[in-house]
Amino acid sequence: MSTPTTTKAWTVEGKGSFDCLKFDKERVLPKLSDNDVLVKFHAASLNYRDIIIALGYYPFPTTPSVIPGSDGAGEVVAVGSKVTRFERGSKVVTLFNQAHYGGPLNPKVLGTGLGGIIDGTLRQYGVFNENGLVDMPKNLSYLEAGTLSCSALTAWNALYGLKAVLPGDWVLTQGTGGVSISGLQFAKAAGARVIATTSTAAKAEILKKLGADHVINYKETPNWGEEAKRLTGGAGVEHVIEVGGATTVTESLKAVAIGGLVTIIGWIGGEGETGPSFPQILSSMAVVRGIVVGSREQFEAMIRVTEASNIKPVLDQHVFKLEDLKEAYKYLSDQKHFGKVAIKIE
Structure with missing residues (x-):
């Protein structure tokens, strides 16, 4: 299988309504640097943050035409020459703030949020620095693991941070x-x-x-x-x-x-x-x-407990396809959900 050079992806073009969400079927992927990995996403999920970014209420800076979404789970399909944390076939989950490895937040770390400043997870493929990913819990499916990056880690930080x-x-x-x-x-x-x-x-x-x-x-x-x-x-x-x-x-x-x-x-x-x-x-x-989510160190501690206690994230009964993202945003915005609104990516 050849390494893909483009990906299907949503972007946020402007703000004020969900009509600002645009679907690009051939967005060009950046080339892998030495410490990057290419992830094929199988699942993502939505957070309230995604809603208010699109509507223009988010209190932190965002990048124009950013790919939304902070939560995603997938498989590593290519690795840079100096990558040591993962290999092809590794199952991974995204870290919300890509540079928050441990310790307290600072302005630099806050500028590495997926789906706000940095391109996020609501796409087929994404290039990430290896340090911005964690191993997927062995007891979870892609759909379940794709809900962890923001809300679950935030809850963990609230109780242990x-x-x-x-x-x-x-x-x-x-x-x-x-x-x-x-x-x-x-x-x-x-x-x-x-x-x-x-x-x-x-x-x-x-x-x-x-x-x-x-x-x-x-x-x-x-x-x-x-x-x-x-x-x-x-x-x-x-x-x-x-x-x-x-x-x-x-x-x-x-x-x-x-x-x-x-x-x-x-x-x-x-x-x-x-x-x-x-x-x-x-x-x-x-x-x-x-608080704003949590660090990679906290994420890895949370994953150990998730595996040891076999904790299963609660998914809403309605799972959306990537192509139906606007409907998923409205569903979450209307508070019709119970648990996490998951997105299946094929």
Whole structure:
């Protein structure tokens, strides 16, 4: 088989609607340098970040005509002359920030995000530096592994990046998106207890099957932060995985324990008109921390636990083809999903 020189790929041309997504059937691939590998993608998945990049709400810089997508799993089909981490046939998963190998973030590392600054995964083939990839978990399919790069690693960072979750800890998750479900799975694997919030009885039942100890319907119980604290006997939760943003963080501060950790991840609830007051933040006596995904070192630790505990990512029942990407964006934007929205690439 000859090495391909072009690839089918989506690009983001402008912003403001999903019509800015354009499909190119013959985008030219760059040549391999000594430390590069060529990956044939078999699967990718979407994140809320992909939606807001297309709509123009993303708060970080992006490159014009960038190929979107940060999450992808595939097979190495060609390697540069000095590559040592992988060989032809290796199964790999992409690292979100291509230069975040370990330690804290810095501006240079933040400028290496796939699907924002650097061309991402929503394509057939891609050239990557070998250091921007990790070995795919042996217990997962391509579709499952193609969901890990952003949301799963973000959840792992939330639970282990600053203060490790411990057996018996209480963890609060919000909703049924990729970060929250991964957080639930990793917390249970650590022996923690989980309180999950959701909006429907049907989703509540699925969350319980995944291991949630308590589920609060936030539409029926708008003061769910106080309810979560009550469920802990009044002590509060050690970890909050905060994905809602300004519309939910006030309740999160009500739920957290003294000395607990609220990890700010996103704002899927919208920007909101108001957030918590300064006295509310102070009186929580908690640590509030914002994160952007995680490092390769954390990714590899997460993969070891994923294999050892046979943790399976939860995929939405609707799997989209690469050619149907606009429909997948709308599906995620309309919040019709449960778990990760996966993209099959052929």
